[in-house]
Amino acid sequence: MNAKISAIICTRNRAASLEKAIKSLSNQKLPKRDYEIIIVDNGSTDNTKKIVKNLQKKIKNLRYVYEAKAGLSQARNTGVKNAKGEYVAYLDDDAIASVNWLQEILKTFKQHKNVGAAGGKVELALKEKPKWLSKELLYLLGKLDISNKLTFLTKS
Numbered sequence: 001m002n003a004k005i006s007a008i009i010c011t012r013n014r015a016a017s018l019e020k021a022i023k024s025l026s027n028q029k030l031p032k033r034d035y036e037i038i039i040v041d042n043g044s045t046d047n048t049k050k051i052v053k054n055l056q057k058k059i060k061n062l063r064y065v066y067e068a069k070a071g072l073s074q075a076r077n078t079g080v081k082n083a084k085g086e087y088v089a090y091l092d093d094d095a096i097a098s099v100n101w102l103q104e105i106l107k108t109f110k111q112h113k114n115v116g117a118a119g120g121k122v123e124l125a126l127k128e129k130p131k132w133l134s135k136e137l138l139y140l141l142g143k144l145d146i147s148n149k150l151t152f153l154t155k156s
Helices: 015-026 048-056 072-082 101-111 135-141
Strands: 005-011 035-041 062-066 087-090
Touching: 005 015, 005 072, 005 101, 015 035, 015 048, 035 048, 035 072, 048 062, 062 072, 072 087, 087 101
Parallel strands: 005 035, 005 087, 035 062
Antiparallel strands: none
């Protein structure tokens, strides 16, 4: 497979949310031949491997990699080592990617040759915000909105 981009999910004992994350990547607008999905199982003791193996029957561009040494940095490095794409995108195991997520990342790199990293808005899927949680603290749960204006971190 000569993928343009590798979407990597690092996970540890989060099988319940992982399935939704994988399915969101399998529903990208980008043609399947242009991307791969890599799951890095970072020593899970739940049914993570079983869920991924079952999904591989339907999702042909999905790969499973096991990393025994615990730690997100270790898992991400393992993901990169196994990636076949020109670019790498990380998705958390409890996140849902928008249908054009990978397509927009590739578009950014194609249009702006000096870009070293790309990111975007992160919205929370809270059914209801707890009363004690102020808007100012939503970033602690991962909310990120750096505006619609392009901001560049460029290669040196």
